[in-house]
Amino acid sequence: MSRRNTGLAIEAEGLTRSFGATRALAGVDLQVPAGTVYGLLGPNGAGKTTTVRVLATLLRPDGGRARVFGHDVVTEADAARARVSLTGQYASIDEDLTGLENLVLLGRLLGYRKPASRERAQHLLTAFGLTEAADRQVKRYSGGMRRRIDIAASILNTPDLLFLDEPTTGLDPRSRSQVWEIVRAVVAHGTTVLLTTQYLEEADQLAGRIAVVDHGKVIAEGTPGELKSSVGSGTVHLRLRDPGQRPEAERLLRTALAGSVQLEPDPVALTARVGGHGSDLDASKQAARALRDLARAGIVVDNFALGQPSLDEVFLALTDHPAVPTEAERDEQLEAAR
């Protein structure tokens, strides 16, 4: 009973857009298969929002072309609009109105008659757990509720393509997983979702494919697995008891993990990458082997953590520059600006 889409939901070629001297998009190419969640992953200022705004017909590109289900977003904007829906990075809901009023208003604008749009609004509020807040102004909602009402508004008409611009930034873990569940339900129903995020974990959880965006360009594209294996599938963080043993620990880790090992500013801390290319062991096995080697050498490990590569690590691997300037770099920049 769900509407299955076939082919491509989005095709973009060489999209460019500048704001004054800022080149927000420097030639973005995208191909988003219909019926999937596609993740746009990138740091602040990468051009994620600008890309979404162009694709959602809100902003004209300076150059390049984009089509949504075959409709050009500039010349056939109205046809494209009939298929898409947007939940912006910043609330795209009227905060002065109540949740119910917002949904009824949108229902009316989509062409439902008053009773039908009230009924539909009530159903959505129930499914999104907002019945009790129906008559409260949205400005009195919590962050998680706000996101939910915003997404509810976006699926009022069950769009074929839903844009979610950083839907979980600033949410606590529970609200985040609620949003994830909602996204899963939406895509299970047949809607294509283009999701932007700064978190690799989120893209990993939800997206079938990911495009990594930086400085207005797609610098890598693939499934989460492909991206991660290009970086190494995880990182171990270690804290030793004795700072004097750190050089020895570093040497052992390098041999055990065949990867790069970084000495942290903290004299007892080390970070190492695990599960890089060509390794047939999974990350946890490699880490376990490294721990065993350390124990044999009599090095006492106080604290050990195995984590996924962070966006920063993906960035380092892909671009040789970190996603966000580190504290030290920021200080340097400030110093230089003075």
Next chain:
Amino acid sequence: MSNETTTTGPAPTIYVPSMAALSTVLAHGARPRRPSPLSASLTFGWRALLKVKHVPEQLVDVTAFPIIMVLMFTYLFGGALADSPRDYLQFFLPGIMVTSVVMITMYTGVGLNTDIEKGVFDRFRTLPLWRPAALVGMIFGDVLRYVLAAVVILGVGLALGFRPGGGLLGVLGGIGLLVVFSFAFSWVWTFFGLVLRSEKSVMGVSMMVLFPLTFLSNVFVDPATMPGWLQAFVKVNPITQLVASVRAVMSGTSDASSTMWALVWSAGLTVVFGILTMYRYNRR
């Protein structure tokens, strides 16, 4: 401030998204046909009314401000420019009504600018609707505020001794002309609301346009007393034409030439600034 009190009842139950519930709302049958331009505009007008309901403070602009204007000018100039405030009021009331309402039109631009800053318009602009609907609807909402302001001023005027010769029909006709012109003039502000960066700059530009337009007119004094160069400006000022026609209609006579000019200005402003506004609105 808030009219709802925060109650600390039982802890709210934690929302657990249910696949079944979500897929029911996602599968809801055929999409309705898009609304007509008029129906979409009226829906946006309804939104404006809802905002008044939730933020009634907005109405201060359209009630307190005009009352202060009427009282202030009637007693400030009344004795000097006419034999008594009451005599002055017969001449002055239609003019101050026009001034106050035209001044209020600038809130259209300010309101649009804030709406856009907040991102609400992003959603509206991704809907497959007749494009001007959001703006037309917004101005429909504002028109109600204009009517309210005009009625408030009329009430104060009547209490102070304003006795329009045109009776009820004349007064209604005058308010009608004023509302038509203000609707048209609002498009100037939607344009500036879209072009300018902040609410503050919209305010600034509005003041720069509105002060000369309303004061360098026939609202306060008879232009015959002004130097020639000023008379030339006052004559082409649309506010002068509007005030002359509203005054005539309210006093039970008619001023065909002024009325025609007021209507021509209204049509011209709507067309020119309507087009400019829509151009900007589509281009952002």
